[in-house]
Amino acid sequence: xxxxxxxxxxxxxxxxxxxxxxxxxxxxxxxxxxxxxxxxxxxxxxxxxxxxxxxxxxxxxxxxxxxxxxxxxxxxxxxxxxxxxxxxxxxxxxxxxxxxxxxxxxxxxxxxxxxxxxxxxxxxxxxxxxxxxxxxxxxxxxxxxxxxxxxxxxxxxxxxxxxxxxxxxxxxxxxxxxxxxxxxxxxxxxxxxxxxxxxxxxxxxxxxxxxxxxxxxxxxxxxxxxxxxxxxxxxxxxxxxxxxxxxxxxxxxxxxxxxxxxxxxxxxxxxxxxxxxxxxxxxxxxxxxxxxxxxxxxxxxxxxxxxxxxxxxxxxxxxxxxxxxxxxxxxxxxxxxxxxxxxxxxxxxxxxxxxxxxxxxxxxxxxxxxxxxxxxxxxxxxxxxxxxxxxxxxxxxxxxxxxxxxxxxxxxxxxxxxxxxxxxxxxxxxxxxxxxxxxxxxxxxxxxxxxxxxxxxxxxxxxxxxxxxxxxxxxxxxxxxxxxxxxxxxxxxxxxxxxxxxxxxxxxxxxxxxxxxxxxxxxxxxxxxxxxxxxxxxxxxxxxxxxxxxxxxxxxxxxxxxxxxxxxxxxxxxxxxxxxxxxxxxxxxxxxxxxxxxxxxx
Amino acid sequence: xxxxxxxxxxxxxxxxxxxxxxxxxxxxxxxxxxxxxxxxxxxxxxxxxxxxxxxxxxxxxxxxxxxxxxxxxxxxxxxxxxxxxxxxxxxxxxxxxxxxxxxxxxxxxxxxxxxxxxxxxxxxxxxxxxxxxxxxxxxxxxxxxxxxxxxxxxxxxxxxxxxxxxxxxxxxxxxxxx
Numbered sequence: 001x002x003x004x005x006x007x008x009x010x011x012x013x014x015x016x017x018x019x020x021x022x023x024x025x026x027x028x029x030x031x032x033x034x035x036x037x038x039x040x041x042x043x044x045x046x047x048x049x050x051x052x053x054x055x056x057x058x059x060x061x062x063x064x065x066x067x068x069x070x071x072x073x074x075x076x077x078x079x080x081x082x083x084x085x086x087x088x089x090x091x092x093x094x095x096x097x098x099x100x101x102x103x104x105x106x107x108x109x110x111x112x113x114x115x116x117x118x119x120x121x122x123x124x125x126x127x128x129x130x131x132x133x134x135x136x137x138x139x140x141x142x143x144x145x146x147x148x149x150x151x152x153x154x155x156x157x158x159x160x161x162x163x164x165x166x167x168x169x170x171x172x173x174x175x176x177x178x179x180x181x182x183x184x185x186x187x188x189x190x191x192x193x194x195x196x197x198x199x200x201x202x203x204x205x206x207x208x209x210x211x212x213x214x215x216x217x218x219x220x221x222x223x224x225x226x227x228x229x230x231x232x233x234x235x236x237x238x239x240x241x242x243x244x245x246x247x248x249x250x251x252x253x254x255x256x257x258x259x260x261x262x263x264x265x266x267x268x269x270x271x272x273x274x275x276x277x278x279x280x281x282x283x284x285x286x287x288x289x290x291x292x293x294x295x296x297x298x299x300x301x302x303x304x305x306x307x308x309x310x311x312x313x314x315x316x317x318x319x320x321x322x323x324x325x326x327x328x329x330x331x332x333x334x335x336x337x338x339x340x341x342x343x344x345x346x347x348x349x350x351x352x353x354x355x356x357x358x359x360x361x362x363x364x365x366x367x368x369x370x371x372x373x374x375x376x377x378x379x380x381x382x383x384x385x386x387x388x389x390x391x392x393x394x395x396x397x398x399x400x401x402x403x404x405x406x407x408x409x410x411x412x413x414x415x416x417x418x419x420x421x422x423x424x425x426x427x428x429x430x431x432x433x434x435x436x437x438x439x440x441x442x443x444x445x446x447x448x449x450x451x452x453x454x455x456x457x458x459x460x461x462x463x464x465x466x467x468x469x470x471x472x473x474x475x476x477x478x479x480x481x482x483x484x485x486x487x488x489x490x491x492x493x494x495x496x497x498x499x500x501x502x503x504x505x506x507x508x509x510x511x512x513x514x515x516x517x518x519x520x521x522x523x524x525x526x527x528x529x530x531x532x533x534x535x536x537x538x539x540x541x542x543x544x545x546x547x548x549x550x551x552x553x554x555x556x557x558x559x560x561x562x563x564x565x566x567x568x569x570x571x572x573x574x575x576x577x578x579x580x581x582x583x584x585x586x587x588x589x590x591x592x593x594x595x596x597x598x599x600x601x602x
Numbered sequence: 603x604x605x606x607x608x609x610x611x612x613x614x615x616x617x618x619x620x621x622x623x624x625x626x627x628x629x630x631x632x633x634x635x636x637x638x639x640x641x642x643x644x645x646x647x648x649x650x651x652x653x654x655x656x657x658x659x660x661x662x663x664x665x666x667x668x669x670x671x672x673x674x675x676x677x678x679x680x681x682x683x684x685x686x687x688x689x690x691x692x693x694x695x696x697x698x699x700x701x702x703x704x705x706x707x708x709x710x711x712x713x714x715x716x717x718x719x720x721x722x723x724x725x726x727x728x729x730x731x732x733x734x735x736x737x738x739x740x741x742x743x744x745x746x747x748x749x750x751x752x753x754x755x756x757x758x759x760x761x762x763x764x765x766x767x768x769x770x771x772x773x774x775x776x777x778x779x780x
Contacts, residue, residue: 120696291771294773298668298670298774298777299668300666300668300690300692300751302743302745302751303745304745304747305665305666305690305691305692305745305749305751306666306692307666307668344680346679347679347680348680352680354770354771355673355680355681355682355770356680358672358673358682358770369726370726371726372726372727372728372745532675543678543679544675544676544677544678544683546678546679547676547677547678547679547680547681548675548676550676551674551675551676552674598724601724601726601728601730601741601743601753602739602741602753602755
C-alpha cells in the first residue's frame with residue numbers, strides 16, 4: 001500500500017508529498033430485487049388480512065340470523081375485524097418502508113460502484129505520481145506537486161463521499177429495523193393503528209362509478225395524494241387493477257398485489273386438497289400470468305443489455321367463465337416513446353399468456369433493435385372472450401368463432417383499453433399502435449369501426465376479416481395512410497376474409513368481414529412471408545404460417561416493428577391481393593421468394 | 603365463395619386437430635429432450651467461459667446475465683414448434699479499457715474453439731463480432747455504451763406437440779451464468 005512520504009532530490013532536497021492512499025470501500029451484499037419481492041409479499045398479506053377485516057364487518061355478520069347466540073357471535077367477531085384492519089395497516093406501512101428500503105439500497109449499491117471506480121482511478125493516479133516523483137527534475141517538481149495537490153483534493157472528496165455513504169447505509173438499516181420494531185407485537189399494532197381510518201376508504205368513496213369513462217377515472221386518480229393512491233393499491237387492488245384510466249404503474253402494482261394474494265390463497269388450498277374445480281382453473285390462470293411475467297423479465301434489452309421490465313396491466317383470473325383475462329407489457333407503458341398493443345385471436349385464453357408473452361418480448365426486442373434511440377413498450381392483451389378451443393373438444397366457444405359476436409364485445413373492451421392508455425398519458429402521448437392478429441384483427445376492426453380508437457397506427461395480420469361493417473380502411477376512422485395489413489400468402493386463415501363483391505356475413509350470416517390485404521380495402525399491405533413457409537396454402541403445414549407473424553427474423557416482425565416505431569420509410573410494401581370478376585383470388589406475394597430479415601442481430 | 607372457403611378451412615382445422623391428437627408425430631420426445639438438455643449444458647459452459655475470459659481481456663465486470671429456453675418458430679395454434687437455449691450477458695468495461703472492445707475479444711472466442719467472422723456493422727449502429735462452434739452461435743455486441751453484450755445460443759430443436767407447452771413454461775433454475 002502506498003503511504004504519503006516525501007522525496008529528497010539533489011542538493012536542494014525538494015520535497016514532494018504524495019496524496020494519501022484512499023480507504024477501502026466496505027463490502028455490501030444486498031439484492032434490492034429480493035427486498036422488493038419481500039415488500040410485495042407483505043402487501044399481498046396486507047390485502048389478505050384486509051379481506052378478512054372486510055369479511056368480518058360484512059358477510060360474516062350473517063344479517064338474517066336473529067338469536068341470542070347471534071348477538072354473542074357478532075360481539076366476538078367485531079374485535080377480530082378491527083384487529084384485522086389494524087394489522088393490514090401495519091403490514092402496509094412495513095411494506096412501504098421495505099419498498100423504500102429497496103430503492104435506498106439500490107441507490108447505495110450504485111454509489112458504492114462509483115466509489116469503487118473512483119478509488120481505482122485514484123490508486124492508479126497515485127502510483128503514476130509516485131513514479132514521476134522518483135525521477136522528477138527540479139524544473140518538473142512544481143508541476144508534480146500541483147498534480148499531487150489536485151489528486152489529494154480528489155482523495156479528500158472521495159473520503160468525504162465514503163464517510164457519507166457509510167453513514168447513509170447505517171441510517172437506512174436503522175430506519176428499516178425501526179419500522180419492524182414498531183409493529184412486532186399485536187398490542188403495538190393496536191396502539192398505533194387501532195381505530196385509525198384507512199386512507200383508502202375516503203379515496204374509494206370518491207371513485208367514479210362503473211359507467212364512468214377512462215378520462216373521469218384518470219382525473220379522480222390524479223387528484224389523489226400519493227399516500228391515498230398507495231392505500232388504494234394495497235386495500236382494494238381489485239377496484240383499480242383493471243380500471244381503464246388508472247395509469248399503468250398503479251395497475252401493475254395493484255395487480256401484483258392481487259396476483260400474489262391469489263397464488264398464496266389457492267396454492268395453500270391446493271396443498272390441502274381443498275381446491276374447487278373453479279379455483280383450479282383460476283389458479284392455472286394465475287400461474288400462467290406469473291409465467292408470462294417471468295418470460296418477459298428473463299429477456300435482455302438489446303440496447304441497454306439490462307433485464308426487460310414488465311407491467312401487469314390486466315389481471316382477472318375469473319373473467320369470461322374462468323377463461324381468464326390478462327395483459328402484460330414488456331417495457332414501461334407510462335414512459336415509452338412507442339406503445340403497441342397486440343390483440344391475439346383464435347385459441348387464446350388466460351393460459352395462453354406465456355406464449356403471448358414471448359410474442360410481446362420478441363416485438364419489444366425487435367422494435368428496440370431497429371430504433372435504438374427510441375423507448376418501447378409492447379403489450380399482449382387477452383382482454384376479451386376469444387374463441388379458445390377446437391370445436392371437437394368442447395364445441396365452438398359460445399358458437400363465436402366464425403361469427404363476429406365475440407369480436408363485437410371484445411371490440412368495446414379494446415376501445416376502452418386504448419382510451420385508458422391514452423388518457424393515462426394525456427400530457428405525454430406515446431406513439432400508439434394497435435395490432436390485431438387472427439380473430440384479434442376482427443376484434444380490433446370492431447373496436448375501430450364501432451367505437452373509434454385513439455391510435456396512430458392500426459395493423460391487421462393474418463386476418464380472417466376485420467368485421468362486416470368495415471368495408472375499407474377509411475371505415476376504421478384511422479387515417480388510411482396508417483392502416484396496415486400483413487398476410488402470409490400461405491396462411492389459410494388470412495385467406496378467409498371476403499374478396500370481391502361477395503360478403504358472407506351479410507349474405508349468409510357467416511364470415512368475419514373483408515380481407516384487409518385486398519386492394520379494395522385500401523390498407524397498406526406490407527411483406528409478411530416466412531422463409532419457412534409452406535409450399536402451398538392448402539396443406540396442414542400452411543396453418544403454421546398463420547402463427548409466424550411475430551417470430552424473430554421474419555419479414556412480418558421486421559415491418560410491424562418499423563410501423564410501431566413510426567419509421568414508415570423502412571416498411572417493405574407488398575402488392576395487395578386482388579379478386580377480378582373473371583378469375584379467383586390472386587395474391588402477388590405467392591410467387592415472391594421470401595427474405596430473411598434481421599430483427600435481433602443474432 | 604366465402605362460405606365454401608370457410609368450410610374448407612374448418613375441414614382442414616378438423617384434420618389438423620385429428621393429426622395433432624392422433625400421435626402421428628415423428629419427433630421423438632426423448633431425443634428432443636436429450637438434445638435440448640445437452641444444448642443447455644453446452645451453451646451455459648461456453649457462455650461462462652466466454653464471460654470469464656472477456657472480463658479478463660477487456661478488462662471488465664459482468665453486470666447481469668440471463669439464460670433459458672426460448673421459442674424459435676411458431677406453430678398453429680399458440681405454441682412453438684422449435685426451441686433453443688439462449689444465454690445473454692452484459693460485461694461492463696473497466697477503467698483503462700480502450701473502445702476497440704470487439705477486436706480484444708476475438709482471441710477470447712478463438713481460444714474457446716469458435717470460428718470467428720469479421721466485425722459486422724449493423725444498420726442500427728451496433729457492431730457485432732459473431733462466431734460459430736458446431737451448432738453454437740456466439741456474438742459479442744458493442745452498442746456504443748461502455749459495455750459489451752454477449753449472446754450464446756444453440757440451434758432450434760423441434761419438440762413433439764404434446765410437450766410444447768411444457769418447454770414453453772420450462773423454468774431455468776439458475777439463469778445467471780456468472
